Structure formats: C-alpha cells, structure tokens
Amino acid sequence: MNPLDGSELRNSDTLVVGGTGNVGFYLVDGFIRAGSARVIVPTRSSERPERLLQRLGPEKAQRIKPILDDVGSVDGARRIRDEVAAVSGELGAVVASLASWHQSSSMLRAGFADFRTVIDTRLYPHFLAAETFVPLLAPDGAYTAINGPAAFAGLPQPAYWGDLCNRSGAEPPHPGGSCRNARTSPGE
Template sequence: MTTLNGTELKGHDTLVVGGTGNVGFFLVDGFLRAGARVLVPSRSPQNLERLRSRLGAAADRLVPVNGDIGTAEGAVQVQAQVRDLSSELFAVASAPASWHQSHSMLQAGFAEFKHVIETRLYPHFLAAEALLPLIALGGSYTTINGPAGFISPPPPGIGAIAVAAAAQNKLIEAIAAETAGTPRVNDVVMKAFLGPNGTRPGSPLRGEQVGDFVAALAAGGTHVHNRTIQLASPRQIDEALAGNFALA
C-alpha cells in the first residue's frame, strides 16, 4: 500500500480549518505524516487537547491557534495570530462543515435553513478571505466538500446541506478564478464516512487515504487548479502519491 513518506511537505507550514473535527483530524494527520508543521485554529482548548492526544508523538509539530474562524471578527483575529506564528503558509485544507439532515427542508423552517447556510457555507468564505493572503504563491488551498450538493434531485432530508454544498462548490470556483493558480485552489468532494472514532464501516475510503490525497495534492499537484475533484476510489490516492492527478 502506497502512503506518504514524510518528505512531501517537510519544512513547510500548513493549516487545517476544522482540524479538530471528524474529517479535519485526518487532514491534520496527513499533513503531519508528510512532514509539515500544522497550525489548527479552534475556539475549544478541549478539542485541541483531544486532537493532540489522538495524534500521539506526531503532535510535536501541531501548533494550536486559539480563535473562531467561523465569525468575521474571529477570522480577523485568527489571521493576525497566524501571521505571528508563520512567515508563510504553503498549504491550507478547509473542512469546517459537518453533516446535517432533517425530515423535510420546507417543514424544518427558515430558521434551520438559515442556520445551515451560516454554519456550513459562511465559514468557507471567511477562511478563504483570511488565509489565502498568507499562502505562498506556489502553495495550495483545498476545501473539503460532500456529495450531497451533486445529487440531483437531493432527497428532502438533505436539501439544506445539499444547497450549502453546491454553493460551496461555486464559491470555491469563483475564488479559484480570482487567484488564477497562485495559489492553487481546489474543491475535493470526499466520498468517505468518517466519525469521531475514525473511519465508519462501509466507507469507500479510509480517513488516512483522504489525508494522503490532500497532502499529495498540496505537495505535488502543481498543475491542478480550479478543479472539483470527486474523490471516491483508492486508486486515485495511489496515483496522486505517485504524482499523477489524471484521475482526480
């Protein structure tokens, strides 16, 4: 089985938005296994400590950043702290959103729909606005999306999260068009089932494979920009680790 060798991002500073979450843990783990130093913003010291505990010895290259990047004020504060902690980021992976499901989009009401948009979509804009100016011109910004926004039509129970996911994809495409590849910006639609205790049974991909792919994309995907990458097959990870992103 091909995996990271620890040199892909050695000597580079990276950052994971949502790094204490179910998906974010594997992104942090992947960057660390690629040799990077990893900054992780969080408003919860307890979550950061849990992350450190899960990472074990690799956590010596974990740099906690106290702040909430999910609000406009918090994003500005996180940006200022990151400037102090790092002269330049090489890669950012953003996974601030979590799953949401209700019995009906209409019957759930406007308040719930508004909550989903504010907590699943807005943080992607705030993170990009705050962090893209800190990334090296040859660096990488990768957002993690889910497949809900690409199901047509989405089942009623996932309508709200499908709207947020589809909007995220267009948001990232618009941002990528503005950066013109410096830095590279991509949206990875991850088809993996990840929970608080790791990869869930029946998942097409393991969490470690997702981390491998995002780290490999940051390190070696030098010509991959403004792409919506449907990440669903272990073969894609093997190819990416070999420097081939034709399947991405």
C-alpha cells in the same frame, strides 16, 4: 500534470481549519506524515486541541500549533490570521474541514429558519476561512475546502470496486474493500 507525492509540503507550514474534528484529525496526521514543518490548528474549544495532541502522540504533537479562537466570526478569523502570519508567514496549504452538510431531505421542505442555519453555520464559515486565509498562501500553495456527507459514507459499492480492479489487472475486492494483487500503479 505530475502527481503529488507529499514532498511539496516539506518544510512549509499548513493550516487545517477544523483540524480537531474527525476528518480534521486525519488531515492533520496526513500533513505531518507528508513532511509539513508545522500544522496550525485553530479551534474554539480549549479541550479539543488536547484530545488531538493525545491522539497524535508526543512526537507528532510537537509539530502542532493550536490557536484558540473562533474562525466562524470575522473578528476571530482576523485574530487567527494575524497569529498565523506572525508564526508562519506563508503557508504551503490551507484545508477547511468545517461542520457537516445539511442532512434534511429538502431545503424547501425544511423552511427558511433551517435554510438560514445552513448558510450561517455551514457555508459562511467556509467563505470566511477562504477570504481570510487564501492571502497567506505561498504562490504555489493550495487551498482545499472539504464539506459534505462523504465523510460518513461507506466504501463505494462492489460494482465500482470491480471496475476499478479490472482496470488495474487485479482480482475483485475482498471484504475490506481493496483490490487484491493489484499492480503498484496503473499501466504497469
């Protein structure tokens, strides 16, 4: 398997569901820098696309296509799908970065009402996004679902970095968390 270098997305459109959120912003920015022709960002809020466009700056903002609707409802997801199909046709990539994960210590202790809320607000939108947007992918396109507490976790523990640095021939990490004097790629 060859590593991806970003050129796979050049001149193709990307859909980022949840693209106005914290993780979504970095996904949108990354896809633009990787060469996506346009990044399509559905959102329920009329204010959030403006914030996204301001954060990206005027040059990158030109390559953003916001769509105002609710991907968490069947009708909203269908309207978004229809608009995406009309402006783009096939997508090079779809990423769903929706909601956050359940943060209670145990679903069994939380009770049925909390369990149902997790299903309705965190899992169902992911299912609906996949069901709706996978058919719009190009034959070599990719669908990625992102969800969980990793977005809020700090850097891996020092033991992890030490092992990683040792394997790359680098010195242990500095306080910023990256290896010092690392080779540019493993095995060099």
